[in-house]
Every structure is written in structure tokens, then in C-alpha cells.
Amino acid sequence: MKQHSGMRPHDIAILLKIAAKQKESWLMKDLSAELGISASEVSESLNRSVIAGLISPDKKTLMRLAILDFLEHGLRYVYPQQPGALVRGLPTAHSAPPLSDKIMSDQPYVWPYAEGEVRGQAIEPLHPKLPQACLKDNKFYALMALSDAMRVGRAREKKIAMEEFKKRIC
Incomplete structure (x- = not known):
């Protein structure tokens, strides 16, 4: 069995991309192309996720409850984030759907992105x-924005984000 050298941030993106596909079949090369991550790194990521108990040994079946548990209790500690400078980008966390419909804020959060139209x-x-990758897949975008709400949100935002995760992942 391989040694587990710790999870990496893109491991979460890969797992949430699989979750966004729901029952749609996929290959590692599909994930690689859609996420812009090399095929070898996708393979290594899935190996780490198997060892962590976030995906089954067949590398196809997500361990949904384990993923939800990690998103709720671990994500903000393992991949903490503090909002930074004002930049142009793509909305995330409470500034992106599905939370933007439920939470009003004067302070948008964005991923820095030159072609973005929101300043935050x-x-x-x-x-x-x-x-x-998110601009090509709205379901994936929603999951990634929710994960950022777990990383930077306040208690109310995190609670709403977890409710949304449960609807989308379970």
C-alpha cells in the first residue's frame, strides 16, 4: 500500500468534480482535461483520497458522509484562507450561487481571474x-463556492453551506 503524504488542495477539487458528475460516468483523463490537472496528478490524488477514506478503493464511489464530515469539520483548518486585496475575479463563497441568493453582503469574495467581471x-x-473549470460546469462551480464558504464564512454562512452540500452530495 502506498504511503499517504497528506491531502493537497486540488484533491478536494477533484472529489467535488466527481460529486458534480453525480451518476455520469467518467474517466481520469476526463477529470484531467476538465480541471486542467495532469492525468498523473489526478491518479495520485485519487490514491491519496482512497487512503484518507474519501473515495472507495475502486476510485469511482465517493464516500459521501466522510466527504461531508471533512468539509464541515476539517476544510477550514487544513486549507485556511483570509480574504485579501481587492481584485477582479470570479465570485466565490457567499458571493456566488447558491449562497448569493440567500446571503446579502456588500463585500464580494472572488477568485482572482483576469476575465472576471466582479471586483472583490x-x-x-x-x-x-x-x-x-468552474465556468464550464455550474454544478461544480456551486460545490467549489460552497467549499470556500466553509473556508472563510461565518457560522451562519457555514451552516447554510452545509445544508446546500447535503442537498448536492448525498
């Missing part, structure tokens, strides 16, 4: 190519 406080994405 910078939140470093879990992977540099995340904005481009």
Missing part, C-alpha cells in the same frame, strides 16, 4: 485553474 476581496482558489 481575493480568495485563493484550491487550484490555480479552478475559475476556468
Whole structure:
């Protein structure tokens, strides 16, 4: 069995991309192309997730309750984030759907992205190519924005984000 060297931020993006696909079949090369992550790194990521108990050994079946538990209790500690400078970008956390319909805020949070149309406080994405990947897949975008709400949100935002995760992942 391989050694577990710790989870990496893009491991969460890969797991949430699989969750966004729901029952749609996929191959590692599909994930690689859609996320802009090399095929070998997708493979290594899935190996780490198997060892962590977040995906089954067949590397196809998500361990949904384990993922929800990690998102709720671990994500903000393992991949903490503080809002940064004002930049142009793609809305995330409470500034993006599905939370933007439920939470009003004068301070938008964004992933820095040159082609973005919103100016807000910078939140470093879990992977540099995340904005481009999210623009191609609304379900994935929603899950990634919810994960950022767990990383930077207040108690109310986190509670609403977890309710949304449960609707989308379970």
C-alpha cells in the first residue's frame, strides 16, 4: 500500500468534480482535461483520497458522509484562507450561487481571474485553474463556492453551506 503524504488542495477539487458528475460516468483523463490537472496528478490524488477514506478503493464511489464530515469539520483548518486585496475575479463563497441568493453582503469574495467581471476581496482558489473549470460546469462551480464558504464564512454562512452540500452530495 502506498504511503499517504497528506491531502493537497486540488484533491478536494477533484472529489467535488466527481460529486458534480453525480451518476455520469467518467474517466481520469476526463477529470484531467476538465480541471486542467495532469492525468498523473489526478491518479495520485485519487490514491491519496482512497487512503484518507474519501473515495472507495475502486476510485469511482465517493464516500459521501466522510466527504461531508471533512468539509464541515476539517476544510477550514487544513486549507485556511483570509480574504485579501481587492481584485477582479470570479465570485466565490457567499458571493456566488447558491449562497448569493440567500446571503446579502456588500463585500464580494472572488477568485482572482483576469476575465472576471466582479471586483472583490481575493480568495485563493484550491487550484490555480479552478475559475476556468468552474465556468464550464455550474454544478461544480456551486460545490467549489460552497467549499470556500466553509473556508472563510461565518457560522451562519457555514451552516447554510452545509445544508446546500447535503442537498448536492448525498
